[in-house]
Amino acid sequence: MSSTRPQVNDKLRFESFELDVRAGELRKHGVKMRLRGQPLQVLEILLERAGEVVTREELQSRIWPADTFVDFDHSLHNAIARIREVIGDSAERPRYIETLPRRGYRFIGPLQDSPAPPAASERASGSVNLDHPERRRARRAFAGALSLCVLFALGLVAWARWKSVHAKSPASPIHSLAVLPLSNLSGDPSEEFFADGMTDQLITDLAKVGSLRVVSRTSVMQYKGTTKSLPDIARDLNVDAIVEGSVIRSGQRVRVTAQLLEARTDRHIWAETYDRDRGDVLKLQEEVAGAIAQQVRARITPAQQQQMGRARAVDPAAYDAYIKGRLYFTTEYSKPASLLKAQQLFEDAIREDRNFALAYAGLADTYVYLAYDGAMPKEQAYEAAKKYVDKAVEMDDGIGEAWDTLGALRWNFDWDWDGADRAFSRAIALAPSYSCAHEDRAIFLAFLGRRSEALAEVATIDQLDTGISSAESESATYFDLRDYPNLIEASKRGLILDAKDSTQHYYLGAGYEGTGRLKEAIAEYQKAMEESDDPRLAVALAHAWAAAGEKGKAEKMLRGLRHNAKAMASAYTMATIYAGLGENDQALESLKKACLEKSLDAGGIRVDMLLDSLRSDPRFQDLLRQVGLT
Numbered sequence: 001m002s003s004t005r006p007q008v009n010d011k012l013r014f015e016s017f018e019l020d021v022r023a024g025e026l027r028k029h030g031v032k033m034r035l036r037g038q039p040l041q042v043l044e045i046l047l048e049r050a051g052e053v054v055t056r057e058e059l060q061s062r063i064w065p066a067d068t069f070v071d072f073d074h075s076l077h078n079a080i081a082r083i084r085e086v087i088g089d090s091a092e093r094p095r096y097i098e099t100l101p102r103r104g105y106r107f108i109g110p111l112q113d114s115p116a117p118p119a120a121s122e123r124a125s126g127s128v129n130l131d132h133p134e135r136r137r138a139r140r141a142f143a144g145a146l147s148l149c150v151l152f153a154l155g156l157v158a159w160a161r162w163k164s165v166h167a168k169s170p171a172s173p174i175h176s177l178a179v180l181p182l183s184n185l186s187g188d189p190s191e192e193f194f195a196d197g198m199t200d201q202l203i204t205d206l207a208k209v210g211s212l213r214v215v216s217r218t219s220v221m222q223y224k225g226t227t228k229s230l231p232d233i234a235r236d237l238n239v240d241a242i243v244e245g246s247v248i249r250s251g252q253r254v255r256v257t258a259q260l261l262e263a264r265t266d267r268h269i270w271a272e273t274y275d276r277d278r279g280d281v282l283k284l285q286e287e288v289a290g291a292i293a294q295q296v297r298a299r300i301t302p303a304q305q306q307q308m309g310r311a312r313a314v315d316p317a318a319y320d321a322y323i324k325g326r327l328y329f330t331t332e333y334s335k336p337a338s339l340l341k342a343q344q345l346f347e348d349a350i351r352e353d354r355n356f357a358l359a360y361a362g363l364a365d366t367y368v369y370l371a372y373d374g375a376m377p378k379e380q381a382y383e384a385a386k387k388y389v390d391k392a393v394e395m396d397d398g399i400g401e402a403w404d405t406l407g408a409l410r411w412n413f414d415w416d417w418d419g420a421d422r423a424f425s426r427a428i429a430l431a432p433s434y435s436c437a438h439e440d441r442a443i444f445l446a447f448l449g450r451r452s453e454a455l456a457e458v459a460t461i462d463q464l465d466t467g468i469s470s471a472e473s474e475s476a477t478y479f480d481l482r483d484y485p486n487l488i489e490a491s492k493r494g495l496i497l498d499a500k501d502s503t504q505h506y507y508l509g510a511g512y513e514g515t516g517r518l519k520e521a522i523a524e525y526q527k528a529m530e531e532s533d534d535p536r537l538a539v540a541l542a543h544a545w546a547a548a549g550e551k552g553k554a555e556k557m558l559r560g561l562r563h564n565a566k567a568m569a570s571a572y573t574m575a576t577i578y579a580g581l582g583e584n585d586q587a588l589e590s591l592k593k594a595c596l597e598k599s600l601d602a603g604g605i606r607v608d609m610l611l612d613s614l615r616s617d618p619r620f621q622d623l624l625r626q627v628g629l630t
Contacts, residue, residue: 197323218467234263400431439473484514
């Protein structure tokens with residue numbers, strides 16, 4: 001398509017738009033539009049070469065020189081998308097900018113000539129009587145006409161913006177999305193942790209939106225650096241939309257570029273760049289999450305809106321320590337050394353910023369897992385965790401992670417079943433897509449025997465998380481429900497993720513034993529023992545041997561365990577050993593002791609098959625009633 005090129009390039013006009021090159025402004029009907037930076041530069045080049053193909057290489061050489069550390073393809077895509085958003089254009093039915101795949105872009109709209117300068121007669125000097133009645137009437141008429149024109153122009157602008165927003169709306173409703181790992185474009189590999197931390201926090205903020213299903217961090221991190229297409233990733237994760245973007249941190253500034261794409265078609269919906277001070281990083285994350293929620297037309301309740309508006313300024317050093325701590329915690333929470341490193345980093349964050357509620361919540365979570373892993377005495381870990389989680393809730397009672405930790409404390413340490421139920425429910429209400437809360441609540445409900453509610457949580461977990469933690473949670477839920485066929489399937493899925501996971505081998509053995517497949521159960525218990533020296537695994541193996549008719553072998557192992565484990569094994573483990581040997585009085589005494597101590601492993605008392613020989617004893621039933629587990 002041919003276009004008339006203007007003789008002067010100071011102002012480039014097309015239809016109702018005018019690009020003032022000197023001022024660096026794009027106007028529509030005289031109203032300044034929000035377009036600046038690289039998108040404005042790209043538009044200027046396309047207008048200067050209207051009707052011609054401007055190659056990607058030409059654009060790169062003029063705007064993104066070789067020494068610029070930036071993802072060129074991503075930046076150019078964002079720039080074109082931003083231009084189209086502002087001028088109301090469409091990639092599918094272009095009026096102004098045509099895409100030539102793998103080549104470049106071409107401006108196809110009609111350019112207008114610059115208006116001729118005023119005639120000399122109109123510029124002639126001379127005195128004019130401005131107070132003449134005819135002049136006053138003319139001025140009033142002109143002012144009225146001008147007012148009408150301004151109102152009309154503003155109406156057109158409002159209509160154009162409304163049309164533009166709706167033209168960019170998703171073709172189909174978006175109810176679920178995944179945030180892919182943000183790219184680190186700083187040119188410094190040591191900044192990778194910052195990009196990963198920003199990804200994690202953006203997922204956390206979006207998880208607060210109740211009408212959206214947001215897949216977990218562990219599900220999306222497998223696509224870090226992948227070449228897989230977005231539609232394929234979306235199919236893997238079963239989501240309607242994908243968020244991707246990049247992070248650059250330089251000096252005291254942070255720049256985040258994010259874009260939203262419709263998963264099925266890979267169609268661009270929205271893109272924006274945010275440039276903020278490092279201390280405003282939490283506010284930046286909330287702003288990005290809010291913009292995405294608005295673009296997918298998510299329903300945000302007033303309470304959720306309030307929760308998403310609570311971010312405060314945070315010391316940059318504290319934030320760095322916090323996100324490093326979260327990465328240690330979320331990626332290697334089963335390793336005591338990593339938990340101790342996370343503990344140290346959360347403490348560093350608190351030293352840098354005493355009012356950083358998230359750091360207190362993270363520290364409390366770490367103490368809980370140090371107790372679970374036996375890396376810290378239970379009472380010491382409990383006191384610290386309770387202190388820090390209370391501090392986090394006092395500062396900000398809208399942190400879903402803190403309420404999840406509080407639920408774990410009330411359940412496993414306090415044995416306050418009602419209080420735990422309320423805390424887990426509160427965590428999910430605050431962050432409906434927070435997968436950890438659903439995982440914890442699923443096991444908790446199964447522990448109480450509330451089968452239908454527990455299975456509903458398992459279904460939610462399947463939609464949010466495909467990682468190792470979710471696999472463990474599913475297996476634990478089916479184990480507590482004594483649903484052995486489903487336990488077999490869940491533990492097999494877990495072993496695909498980690499073939500050496502002793503817990504999943506144990507669960508698979510329990511599933512086989514519960515369905516009468518004793519030979520396979522014995523093999524799985526033996527595999528579990530190869531990966532862990534936990535005496536409970538040996539008790540399980542002896543139990544399976546006894547069920548398979550190898551009673552002599554079972555008793556020999558249990559007697560050896562009774563002799564060797566007495567000084568170090570928990571009261572609950574000793575109860576399972578005594579039960580296996582038929583020494584019911586000792587077994588019940590050990591169980592009573594475990595319940596009085598509120599032992600972390602005594603939660604299995606209601607469902608553990610290793611205690612089945614005791615269930616008909618009235619003393620056992622009395623004990624269940626005393627702890628509220630009938």
